[in-house]
């Protein structure tokens with residue numbers, strides 16, 4: 001197990017270091033997924049069923065891995081998906097992730113369940129920012145979040161559509177994880193076993209869900225599990241009509257996160273969304289659901305060229321990004337790929353995660369014989385054949 005960031009050469013090393021530094025319930029909240037976690041595992045395993053076929057002698061001294069996402073040029077083909085509760089994982093939280101993303105000139109998503117005010121993020125970085133929206137029953141809260149994101153100059157609104165009810169995250173049931181963390185004899189023991197984390201959590205800036213705390217106490221002052229938050233606070237009656245109104249209200253770039261079927265991708269095109277994120281929430285919602293990479297081709301067959309298609313989830317290696325790009329994705333995104341870095345060492349840890357990814361993508365592009373990501377084509381992929 002690596003003891004220092006310097007020795008973290010890949011996703012697994014960062015995950016191991018995060019495990020060393022985090023109280024158990026927090027580590028399991030990040031690493032865990034729904035029920036038997038079959039979808040979570042498949043999200044990464046699906047990349048193993050497709051092989052890359054390289055070309056050689058292509059003059060690859062200088063390569064360009066930039067892509068354009070919703071009108072913004074970013075220097076990496078992968079960005080940081082929105083994730084909740086970041087100041088619980090490291091006291092720098094969203095600030096650390098924002099600064100690391102800016103350093104690599106990539107996109108960064110702030111969750112509705114974020115722990116730093118949107119305005120503070122705007123003051124901190126100049127690169128494009130995405131606000132991830134959860135559609136609440138409380139319409140005043142919805143309006144206030146939209147206004148906050150507009151006033152804080154967020155360029156992109158991403159509506160997550162796969163959390164209509166809470167996923168059955170059994171690791172959290174076992175550990176009793178809530179936001180904010182509840183003080184019980186068991187949790188006090190967990191916190192005491194990671195004193196550096198505990199000192200930062202208890203003696204730095206008070207924990208809050210910054211975008212929500214003026215409207216609801218749940219999550220900031222009243223401990224609740226994330227699953228229960230989704231099930232009780234979000235609006236289960238939400239339909240495409242609500243989404244169309246939300247998009248109009250927002251008036252800037254608009255993305256739907258959690259699209260998995262070709263027919264929903266078609267509806268996203270019809271409502272003129274700018275992008276979709278093919279995602280199953282990192283396997284944290286519907287266990288038994290198909291993986292984004294398995295589903296990418298079917299969705300591209302339906303809407304490729306009509307809307308930007310972002311592959312979200314399961315990515316641990318540069319080759320995973322290359323496989324998605326070769327199939328035709330606009331870009332990729334990931335959660336745990338940078339969250340373990342954040343938990344391991346704050347901003348420096350996220351930089352390490354993005355830096356490792358960048359080095360891998362550069363090396364892999366050269367080994368594939370492509371100077372530009374657009375040179376990656378579906379014919380450079382082969383699906384492995386399995387005997388029935």
Ligand SMILES: Cc1cc2nc3c(=O)[nH]c(=O)nc-3n(C[C@H](O)[C@H](O)[C@H](O)COP(=O)(O)O)c2cc1C
Pocket residue numbers: 029030031043081082083084111112113132160257279280281282283312313314315333334335336337339
């Ligand atoms: C700890 C954690 C918290 C998350 N919080 C949110 C969230 O608040 N909003 C959201 O849309 N997705 C959330 N996600 C899902 C991520 O945006 C992304 O879809 C997922 O992490 C992709 O899978 P990966 O972790 O394998 O890359 C969260 C994921 C994790 C691991």
